[in-house]
Amino acid sequence: MRTCETLAFFLLTAFVLFPGQLQAKTPMRGDPEKLLSFAHHLREKQDLYRAEGEYMAFLFLFPQHPKAAEAWFFLGRTRQQTGRWEAALEAFLHAVKAGDPRWSGEAGMAVGESLLALGRPLEAARSFQALAQDPSWERLRSKALWLAARAWLAARDWEQAHRVLLQIRPEDPEAPEAHLMASRIETESPLLPRRNEWVAGGLSALLPGAGHLYAGRPWEALTSFLLNFAFLAGSVWSVKEGCLVSSGILSFLELSWYLGGIESAAEAARKYNNQKEESWIRELGQIPASGMDSALPDGVKIRLLGFRWRF
Structure with missing residues (x-):
């Protein structure tokens, strides 16, 4: 007999002689x-x-x-x-x-x-x-x-x-x-305590960084002010030096950063409000x-x- 046929023969014999050891011990599915x-x-x-x-x-x-x-x-x-x-x-x-x-x-x-x-x-x-x-x-x-x-x-x-x-x-x-x-x-x-999103955006429109400072983010306020100042100063310097292409590029970048700063200040005000509300709710x-322990399952x-x- 070939090896596979011999193995199958022994497995069949074991199944007939020792059914309890080879069958899975699962509950009766009919009960x-x-x-x-x-x-x-x-x-x-x-x-x-x-x-x-x-x-x-x-x-x-x-x-x-x-x-x-x-x-x-x-x-x-x-x-x-x-x-x-x-x-x-x-x-x-x-x-x-x-x-x-x-x-x-x-x-x-x-x-x-x-x-x-x-x-x-x-x-x-x-x-x-x-x-x-x-x-x-x-x-x-x-x-x-x-x-x-x-x-x-x-x-x-x-x-x-x-x-x-x-x-x-x-x-x-x-x-x-x-x-x-x-x-x-x-x-x-x-x-x-709350911060108005429109006020934050308006302050940043008047002076970049002011809205972030109003929303309690001084480092972001400083970063926004310095970057806007740097782009604006670079654009003005380029005009004075006759580098109109460089001035246009810097002005475009400054406008993007300026508008982004307004939106970012409004978002900072929203985050400020959320953090204050979360802290208060956590305290409550x-x-x-x-x-209440009986109303919820253990460990939930x-x-x-x-x-x-x-x-």
């Missing part, structure tokens, strides 16, 4: 309860990618099972833990759509979390508010309102954040912190809300305004 339980076990052991595969197998094999919403929900949680927020959002939306009262509320909260993490605070705020207005989820109302307010802050809508915080009732666990935050928003938001975010980080918050 949905065992399959879902196995997926939960893998997730608890932090074997996240295998757990995701088992949840997906469950949903593929038993899409109409009474525990399908549970599988969708924990599939979303598993994807959250691996940082795949778009995929997690898709799973949570399926869990909400399933309409299982045991999971639709928690899934709705998770939809908002995912939208926040994806940098979509307006959608997140509306999602949290819709959940808070659903009477069937009264137990999640105050937590949803608290997170909606934070989402409105991320969207830089102080009025909406203030309005939502005032909807939290005095008996709710989040009430002390929520009312403190609402008070600070009302009193502090109008006093936030230090106010913890009672019971939510991106707000370019930095991360851990609840």
Whole structure:
């Protein structure tokens, strides 16, 4: 017998004599309860990618099972833990759509979390508010309102954040912190230091660098002034020396730098405002809300305004 035929013969013999050692030890795919339980076990052991595969197998094999919403929900949680927020959002939306009262509320909260993490605070705020207005989820109302307010802050809508915080009732666990935050928003938001973009651009049009100085960027102001001065002086000197071509080139470069400086000053004013707002929101975010740990999954980080918050 040839080598390949001999090898095949021995493999077939081994398979017949020792089937238990050669067959993969996987849960019974015909038993949905065992399959879902196995997926939960893998997730608890932090074997996240295998757990995701088992949840997906469950949903593929038993899409109409009474525990399908549970599988969708924990599939979303598993994807959250691996940082795949778009995929997690898709799973949570399926869990909400399933309409299982045991999971639709928690899934709705998770939809908002995912939208926040994806940098979509307006959608997140509306999602949290819709959940808070659903009477069937009264137990999640105050937590949803608290997170909606934070989402409105991320969207830089102080009025909406203030309005939502005032909807939290005095008996709710989040009430002390929520009312403190609402008070600070009302009193502090109008006093936030700001720089007007048009003023910054106008100052740079009058004197290159002045707009950057107004926007709190002294080194950029100095650079802008010196470069504009150098180009302008070179152009004037070229005219005096009769080098009209050189003067034209330098004048063109100076005009480009001059106009760019105006735009840059306006952008510096926008950045100044953003930095002040981010610093203020970060300070507001230090106010913890009672019971918030149970509203979000362990280890979930939510991106707000370019930095991360851990609840």
